Amino acid sequence: MSVDARLKSLGIELPVPPKPVASYVPAVLAGDLLYLSGVLPFQDGQVVITGKLGQEVTVERGAEAARLALLNALAVIRHELGSLDRVQRIVRVVGHVASAAGFGQQPAVINGASDLLVQVFGEAGRHARVALGAAELPLHAAIELELLVQVRL
Amino acid sequence: MSVDARLKSLGIELPVPPKPVASYVPAVLAGDLLYLSGVLPFQDGQVVITGKLGQEVTVERGAEAARLALLNALAVIRHELGSLDRVQRIVRVVGHVASAAGFGQQPAVINGASDLLVQVFGEAGRHARVALGAAELPLHAAIELELLVQVRL
Amino acid sequence: MSVDARLKSLGIELPVPPKPVASYVPAVLAGDLLYLSGVLPFQDGQVVITGKLGQEVTVERGAEAARLALLNALAVIRHELGSLDRVQRIVRVVGHVASAAGFGQQPAVINGASDLLVQVFGEAGRHARVALGAAELPLHAAIELELLVQVRL
Numbered sequence: 001m002s003v004d005a006r007l008k009s010l011g012i013e014l015p016v017p018p019k020p021v022a023s024y025v026p027a028v029l030a031g032d033l034l035y036l037s038g039v040l041p042f043q044d045g046q047v048v049i050t051g052k053l054g055q056e057v058t059v060e061r062g063a064e065a066a067r068l069a070l071l072n073a074l075a076v077i078r079h080e081l082g083s084l085d086r087v088q089r090i091v092r093v094v095g096h097v098a099s100a101a102g103f104g105q106q107p108a109v110i111n112g113a114s115d116l117l118v119q120v121f122g123e124a125g126r127h128a129r130v131a132l133g134a135a136e137l138p139l140h141a142a143i144e145l146e147l148l149v150q151v152r153l
Numbered sequence: 154m155s156v157d158a159r160l161k162s163l164g165i166e167l168p169v170p171p172k173p174v175a176s177y178v179p180a181v182l183a184g185d186l187l188y189l190s191g192v193l194p195f196q197d198g199q200v201v202i203t204g205k206l207g208q209e210v211t212v213e214r215g216a217e218a219a220r221l222a223l224l225n226a227l228a229v230i231r232h233e234l235g236s237l238d239r240v241q242r243i244v245r246v247v248g249h250v251a252s253a254a255g256f257g258q259q260p261a262v263i264n265g266a267s268d269l270l271v272q273v274f275g276e277a278g279r280h281a282r283v284a285l286g287a288a289e290l291p292l293h294a295a296i297e298l299e300l301l302v303q304v305r306l
Numbered sequence: 307m308s309v310d311a312r313l314k315s316l317g318i319e320l321p322v323p324p325k326p327v328a329s330y331v332p333a334v335l336a337g338d339l340l341y342l343s344g345v346l347p348f349q350d351g352q353v354v355i356t357g358k359l360g361q362e363v364t365v366e367r368g369a370e371a372a373r374l375a376l377l378n379a380l381a382v383i384r385h386e387l388g389s390l391d392r393v394q395r396i397v398r399v400v401g402h403v404a405s406a407a408g409f410g411q412q413p414a415v416i417n418g419a420s421d422l423l424v425q426v427f428g429e430a431g432r433h434a435r436v437a438l439g440a441a442e443l444p445l446h447a448a449i450e451l452e453l454l455v456q457v458r459l
Binding site for chain 3: 031032033054089091092093094099100101102103104105106107111114115117118125126127128129130131132133134135148150
Binding site: 173175176177178179180181183184188189190191249287288289290291292293297299 | 337338339360395397398399400405406407408409410411412413417420421423424431432433434435436437438439440441454456
């Protein structure tokens with residue numbers, strides 16, 4: 001089954017890939033590694049899940065934010081590669097979680113992205129991961145993800 | 154035009170590359186990728202722009218800090234490679250912005266580095282980027298940059 | 307002298323490598339680069355050094371936490387590669403230091419890991435490094451490390 005078919009079977013439609021409006025680009029390919037710019041929980045051009053975990057954002061809602069940011073990342077990857085079937089391996093995910101003082105459940109939040117990666121890509125979706133607590137994130141987003149992807153050339 | 158000539162035409166003189174005084178080194182080359190250590194807004198051996206965005210540091214001043222940290226990164230790259238003309242592509246920039254509670258304009262701050270990369274390297278300067286808000290940074294620096302550079306071997 | 311022999315001569319015994327309990331894995335090899343998941347100061351399955359630098363955790367104790375997190379990383383590397391002698395180069399270390407307001411000595415804390423890398427691997431242990439201050443870290447850990455390792459294939 002193609003990755004697109006699997007997305008469909010999961011009832012997932014990817015958003016329009018976000019367009020950076022500055023001197024940077026959504027992704028850069030070096031050798032067979034695709035480095036993505038940071039992705040936020042964007043929907044229809046807006047960051048829709050803002051605020052801090054351990055304060056106004058629950059772990060469940062944070063995991064939704066991680067899932068939504070990941071959909072934006074998948075949209076970028078598909079746009080860059082032409083097809084998600086060219087993903088050989090999700091190498092690494094860094095998850096930054098906007099964290100109020102005393103919040104220590106960043107891993108549970110980032111699972112919202114990690115679990116979906118395995119649902120979508122199977123074994124190729126199992127990645128090295130770093131979960132971190134950020135003081136603040138761009139546009140007050142609740143989470144931000146970085147992805148590194150190995151590509152079939 | 155060589156990159157050095159372009160720097161000159163922009164009126165830019167690179168600082169002396171910062172020397173880490175510990176068990177780490179300014180940069181490591183693995184394959185054709187040059188990984189740089191974190192760079193701070195150093196001038197004459199001092200971090201000259203300290204404090205937090207959203208508090209005592211304005212967005213404009215933060216962008217200057219990002220630009221200054223980038224000059225330090227360029228000095229490291231030139232020292233490592235012998236010439237900036239060996240830069241094939243700026244692959245990735247991570248910008249850490251010391252952020253007071255409620256500050257969400259990290260992208261505007263890091264543009265101080267991103268814009269200069271494109272001025273200096275043209276298309277080869279367009280990079281994947283991650284902008285983040287840090288709780289604190291070494292030596293109270295207002296910003297810290299990480300660069301990953303693809304090199305002509 | 308093998309790396310294992312050097313560890314023994316330093317009186318160091320590696321812990322059991324930590325097992326992620328989620329959709330991610332301890333490390334991913336892409337080409338000759340081994341990307342490690344974030345490691346915490348784990349001992350016997352517990353994060354044993356928690357809290358913030360500049361508050362309840364001293365720089366000395368933070369450096370111990372960095373050293374302990376590094377031992378966990380070495381355990382992961384040995385488990386993944388079969389032997390630490392397959393390490394060609396420690397390419398990059400990112401050290402995240404849970405930092406209370408006003409703390410700026412992240413580099414001194416991360417030296418706890420950097421110094422040990424050079425003791426264990428010699429010149430091959432000299433790495434590019436980024437030291438950062440985090441608002442919060444998973445499980446309230448005082449520090450978290452990311453490692454990138456070049457491997458003899």
